Amino acid sequence: FILGETCSALLLFISIMTMFMSGVVAIFEYDLKKIIALSTLSQLGMMMFSISLGLYELAFFHLLTHALFKALLFLCAGILIHGAGNTQDIRSFGGLSLNFPLVTVCMNLANLSLCGVPFLAGFYSKDLIVELACQYSWGIFVLLMMFICLSLTVLYSVRLTYLSFVGPYGGGTSISVCESDYSLVGPVVILSFTSLVSGPILSWLNFPAPVLIFLPVFLKWGALFFVGVSLLVMLSLQGLTYSYK
Numbered sequence: 001f002i003l004g005e006t007c008s009a010l011l012l013f014i015s016i017m018t019m020f021m022s023g024v025v026a027i028f029e030y031d032l033k034k035i036i037a038l039s040t041l042s043q044l045g046m047m048m049f050s051i052s053l054g055l056y057e058l059a060f061f062h063l064l065t066h067a068l069f070k071a072l073l074f075l076c077a078g079i080l081i082h083g084a085g086n087t088q089d090i091r092s093f094g095g096l097s098l099n100f101p102l103v104t105v106c107m108n109l110a111n112l113s114l115c116g117v118p119f120l121a122g123f124y125s126k127d128l129i130v131e132l133a134c135q136y137s138w139g140i141f142v143l144l145m146m147f148i149c150l151s152l153t154v155l156y157s158v159r160l161t162y163l164s165f166v167g168p169y170g171g172g173t174s175i176s177v178c179e180s181d182y183s184l185v186g187p188v189v190i191l192s193f194t195s196l197v198s199g200p201i202l203s204w205l206n207f208p209a210p211v212l213i214f215l216p217v218f219l220k221w222g223a224l225f226f227v228g229v230s231l232l233v234m235l236s237l238q239g240l241t242y243s244y245k
Contacts, residue, residue: 012052016145018045023152027159032077032088035160039114040070042153049146050129053136061206062125068198069113069121072191076107079184080164090163097165102185104165106192111157113195115227116150124199126150127223128211134219143219147226154230162235 019042026038043066050059081088083100097104113120116127133146 008052008054011048012142015045015048015052016142016149018042019049019149020145020152023149023156026156027152029156030089030091032081032090032160032164034088035090035156036070036073036077039073039153039156042149043070043114045149046126046129049133053133055129055132057206058125058129058132061202062129064202065113065121065125065199068191069110069195072106072188072195073110073114075184075188075191076103076110079103079188080107082184090160093164094167095165103188106188108161108165109192109195111161115154115157116223117227118224119199121195121199121202124203130223131213131215131220132211134215134222135213147222150223151226151230154227155234158231158234 022038022041022045026035026042029035029038043062047059047062047066050056050062080093080096080100080103083103084093084096109120113122116123116130118127130146130150134143
């Protein structure tokens with residue numbers, strides 16, 4: 001029993017540090033594929049965090065939902081890299097929403113699902129992990145680090161969206177003809193649909209009985225509060241950066 005508790009505590013510490021370090025590095029990264037890879041590492045840390053709390057079925061549930069919207073994110077990134085002259089530097093993108101409207105919608109859908117926005121695939125698994133962690137947590141440090149890691153996910157996702165689609169043009173080349181290739185766009189559209197509907201469907205399949213969670217009001221709204229604040233902070237920082245330039 002003591003050995004099991006020690007292994008769980010060690011796994012808890014490693015998973016939280018993995019989420020935190022990968023989130024911090026992703027905020028300062030400019031390589032598109034590296035940002036998505038670091039995001040994958042962060043979500044693997046979330047799964048290990050769930051396992052360390054004994055939530056094995058929930059970790060598998062998050063693995064399934066994460067596989068769908070992360071596959072969508074990688075495919076959209078591949079189309080952007082191909083259409084932007086084979087460059088992976090997001091500083092040379094900027095304003096790609098004009099040339100890639102469909103890919104912009106699909107990639108933002110995957111990013112929002114990654115952030116845990118309500119009623120998307122990632123919300124059903126991440127929110128359940130966060131709420132059960134709040135209910136069975138080992139202390140305030142675990143809760144605080146968990147919410148900080150959630151905030152970091154929102155920060156680098158919003159930064160990626162802003163620099164790629166909303167921010168000023170970075171001077172790179174752009175080939176908008178990519179969206180006319182159905183072999184590229186077809187799988188993206190299919191995965192976008194699955195990212196919308198896979199959350200509730202997999203939730204009903206994995207958890208046929210409803211999960212009752214009793215939390216104080218401030219913890220119940222804590223995840224959405226941190227997501228909203230992180231969104232506003234990153235948008236403000238990006239606006240200040242470009243106004244300074």
